[in-house]
Amino acid sequence: MKKAIRFIDLFAGLGGMRLGLERACLELNLKVECVFTSEIKPNAVRTYQENFPNSKVWGDIRIIPSEEIPDFHLLLAGFPCQAFSTAGMRQGFADTRGTLFFEVERILRDKQPDGFILENVAGLVTNNKGETLKTILHILKNLGYFVTCEVLNALDFGVPQDRKRIYIVGMRSHSLSLKDIPTSKPVPLSHILETGKPTLKSEFIDKLLSHYSMEELAGKSIKDKRGGKNNIHSWDIDLRGKTNATQKQLLNLLLKERRKKKWAKLKGIKWMDGMPLTLEEITSFFAPEHLFEFEDLRTLLDDLVAKNYLAFEHPKDEVEVLNNNNQKVKKRLARMDLPKGYNLVTGKLSFEISKILDPNEFAPTLVATDMERLAVIDGEGLRKLTIREGLKLFGFCDRYQIDLPEKKAFDLLGNTVVVSVMEKISDRLLRTKHL
Ligand SMILES: C[S@@+](CC[C@H](N)C(=O)[O-])C[C@H]1O[C@@H](n2cnc3c(N)ncnc32)[C@H](O)[C@@H]1O
16 A cells, blocks of 8 residues: 655644545545644643544744754645734735744745645635735745745535635645535435434523514524624513613614714714714604603603613724723723713624524534524524534534533634534545645
């Protein structure tokens, strides 16, 4: 049998890239061996070692000299994205020191492998007006590689997650196209959902279920910051106290009005997303005909303040202040000289769940900060995503285990490379050139 393809797994996380490459090798009956892994997050390291037994995982790649890394054919890296110094680039040279891409660059230069596969957020394409990606590609080409990059969506690879990522592939011997990689028809979320799991029980969930049917809930976000028909607000379910039809209408209107630039102009302050509006200002768009005979606008507003849907506060304006180092910094401070107004209480307020996924659609891009607050419909109830479902949303096989509490597991999953996409890219690479 041919000798094994040796690869290194940098910024390894849960090993999504590794699994994809290994799957492609298995399909093509090629031997493959991971000769070096680096990752710094203790939970990721532990999980990686549980799933890839006998792996030695090195820590911070920045302090590992290239000589310590064994020779290898392929480098895998889903490196964290950081903007490069624009000053450096303006002077006509790309200085990537201080960024984690620099570590990829260093190891490629020192070890001269046959090729690499890199992954990053799709935003890299527009980061720093496209300069960051341009710099990366320029450096990789100068290191002696034919380099191709493509933004691919996990949805096209049999995984019901709308996750676009940029993949950058380089080969020393030839140019590889990522354009026409075989894709598959998107599958809906229902394909990976489990059933009969324990559902959530709380006052918040009871209120959601008593105000809406399951069909109505599917696909809805729950937040007070924005309007739109796909959004449920705290007042729609009377979360912080009962509101009548006029108050709901008032809150929905305030949601739109308080974002308008004209209010900032009228108040003589810098615009911000959501300003308090005075009774007089509200009267200008909420005319008396909106009110029933027995209703009084001020009383309705004050009731919403008492129930904490609204705050009664001074507008904030941007001012320059000196920080501890005597540097001028911009800060938003309340303008006590301006009259108080009514403003929606949105702040950092977050609900038990942020979105109810529609089983007939796909999951949005899953990110560490929000995965834990996504809900799915299970029978007559709602529940959080399970870790198994989370793993399936990244194309992991059933054998992969994460032995961590949900929050910590999702924290790792949110940064993971989708195995199925990586498998197809690896397949393309391995078929065009055996390493
Ligand atoms: C985008 S994730 C990588 C995903 C992973 N490659 C996969 O296949 O799923 C980036 C990872 O880099 C790790 N990381 C960040 N800085 C690091 C460093 N200096 N050395 C090693 N790992 C690092 C993070 O902990 C995180 O798990």
